Amino acid sequence: MKIDLSGKTALVTGSTAGIGFAIARGLQEAGAAVVINGRSTASVEAALGRLGGPARGRAIDLGTAEGVDALAALEPRFDIVVNNLGIFEPVDFFAADDAVWDRHWQVNVMSGMRLARIYLPGMAERGWGRMLFLSSESAFNIPVEMIHYGVSKTADVALARGLAKRMAGTGVTVNSILPGPTLSEGVAEMLKAEMAGGKTLEEAGADFVRTHRPTSLLRRPASVEEVANMAVYLASPLASATTGAALRVDGGTIDFIS
Numbered sequence: 001m002k003i004d005l006s007g008k009t010a011l012v013t014g015s016t017a018g019i020g021f022a023i024a025r026g027l028q029e030a031g032a033a034v035v036i037n038g039r040s041t042a043s044v045e046a047a048l049g050r051l052g053g054p055a056r057g058r059a060i061d062l063g064t065a066e067g068v069d070a071l072a073a074l075e076p077r078f079d080i081v082v083n084n085l086g087i088f089e090p091v092d093f094f095a096a097d098d099a100v101w102d103r104h105w106q107v108n109v110m111s112g113m114r115l116a117r118i119y120l121p122g123m124a125e126r127g128w129g130r131m132l133f134l135s136s137e138s139a140f141n142i143p144v145e146m147i148h149y150g151v152s153k154t155a156d157v158a159l160a161r162g163l164a165k166r167m168a169g170t171g172v173t174v175n176s177i178l179p180g181p182t183l184s185e186g187v188a189e190m191l192k193a194e195m196a197g198g199k200t201l202e203e204a205g206a207d208f209v210r211t212h213r214p215t216s217l218l219r220r221p222a223s224v225e226e227v228a229n230m231a232v233y234l235a236s237p238l239a240s241a242t243t244g245a246a247l248r249v250d251g252g253t254i255d256f257i258s
Contacts, residue, residue: 003236006031010235011071011078011119013037013062013111014085016047018184019134022228023082028053030232035075037062037085063107068114079126080235081119083112083156084134088186090145101148108152109159116163120172129172130235133160137180137250141213157246164244173243175234180250181209181221209251218251 005027012024016038028034028051036057038044044057058074061067062085086108091100112133123129135156142150160176167174181187183205188195194204205221227249233239234247248254 003030008032008079010080011035012082016043019224020084022224023231026228026232080130082132088149104152109155123172124170127171131174133176135176176246178248179227180253183221215255216251216253
């Protein structure tokens, strides 16, 4: 199986590190012309330096309507859009005020919605396109320590499914990806306390999975590359019959058959 994305342009939001960066690298290795995105010029330039090749960057906050409009003015066309931008913050439900909920909603949901509204029509006109949403196993296993996050990720799955129906018959597919615990920089930051006790990142990650995601069959976090592999496949012509799906890269954490 050979994935060839030569001649395709791809945007990966929130791609200066973690899963987003791994997806950007995978798409570039498959031949796509990739646009890296982050909020600061320094982070974007650093990511471009690590990525190498012909990729270009856009330092724009896509968690705002103004940021999305600014990107659209600079980049009017993409063949592939990966809505990876997202935040998570453990806050108990009764301590999570409206600002916490609104911040997660704007970044995790509205960013992808606005980009879909801008870029899907052009994909449909050209008869080919790929729109991906990075959701989470937390969309179905709502985490009690961050209910606001789980709700936003459930919304991503619903949005992707609805958009897939709207784009039916156009040659454009829309799907969501549900990673489980993944060893990204954000997760590493969350596990700092455990690592301070002498554990490696991998050991702390495995302990976290066993404690907080006991249904995991993998019994360890995924690597960012393992999640990226699914995204690159779904972005390719080889996935032409997959649309409206929520594809799990969760290590078997979600405990039902689907």
